Amino acid sequence: MPSLAGAALLCTSSVFADSPRDAESTPGATFPLALPEVEASYRVVVNGIPVGLNATIRLTRDSEHYQLHFKAQNRLFRHEETALFDWSNCVAKPHHYQHESVGFGIQRGGEIDFDWDTQTAKGSKAVYPLARNALDALSVAMVSRCHMAxxxxxxxxxxxxxxxxxxxxxxxxxxxxxxxPAGEWLASGLERDYEERGRKSRFWAAPSLEYFMIRMDHQENPFVRGRIELTEFRYLSDEDSRNPERQAGSTVSSR
Known part of the structure; x- marks a missing residue:
């Protein structure tokens, strides 16, 4: 069912993609050096109709790398993406990316290993030279947040x-x-340009959530329009959760 597949793929051009701390802040402040660990949940709407497809974005960090994970699923369909990358002062250095979609007769996927020693991308469909400062389809969202800030x-x-x-x-x-569904937000917006006529993506991110995405609208063609919108957001580390500056106007539950 193309409409569901299109909705699940909304975040691959993400944007997702830090700065002011309160809901009345004006975009443009300096982005923090470290990305906070967070989890955000979204509902998916296609052509104005909720389709029972829920999505989650989870950003975590271990001793070596950040991991950004996006998953959209219901009983009949699943789309999943994972990116592993380093982060330093608004520069992301990806190491691995993969995606997979299964359901409604769809079964597709792919992955990339980034070999920075040889400047080579080892993709599942091709091996080719990496552009300088190349990103993957998920880590691009984190760097976009810096530009918005x-x-x-x-x-x-x-x-x-x-x-x-x-x-x-x-x-x-x-x-x-x-x-x-998670509330009302002062937001900065982006639009992604595509070569294909009629295709369009728009993203909105809240400065009070350190420019994390709260909504994305995607038009695949004149007949298929999808939207994902925030239902819940939370910081994962105890330090961030206890920080009143982070909590002010930031952590909300679905309602």
Whole structure:
């Protein structure tokens, strides 16, 4: 069922993708050096109808790397992506990326190993030279957050995919208030440009959540429009959870 597959793939051009701490902050502050560990849940709506597809974004860190994990699923369909990367002062260095979609007659997937010693991407569909500062389809969202915090009006990334390099291009949207099931947020927005006519993605991120994504709208074609919107957000570390600056206007539950 293409509409469900399209909805599940909303975050692959993510944006997801730190800064001001309160809901009234104005975008543009300096992004923190370290990414906080968080988990965010979303509901998926296709053509204005909730489809029973729930999505989760989880960002964690071990002693060596960050891991960003996106999963969207219901009883009949599952889409999953994982990225492993290093992070230093708004620079992401990916090490591995993989994705898989299963259900409704769909079974597709791919992965990439980033060999920075030889500047080579070892993709499941091709082996090719890596562009300098190349990202993957998930870590690109983290770096986008930095550009939003600086209020950059346009920017682009070289992104490695299982079959080769491509370019993601973004432009800023006007700030606005966005309503989600998790509440109302002052948000900064981005739009991703595609070569295909009629295809469009728009993202909104809340400065009070350190520019984490609260909503994404994706138009695959004139007939299929999908949206994911925040239902719950929480910090995973005890230190962040106890920090009143992080909690102010930030951690909410679905309602």
């Amino acid at each position: 600086k209020a950059d009006q346009s920017f682009s990334f070289d992104v490695a995919e299982p079959d080769g390099m491509t370019k993601y291009q973004y432009r800023a949207l006007d700030n606005e208030t966005i309503k989600t």
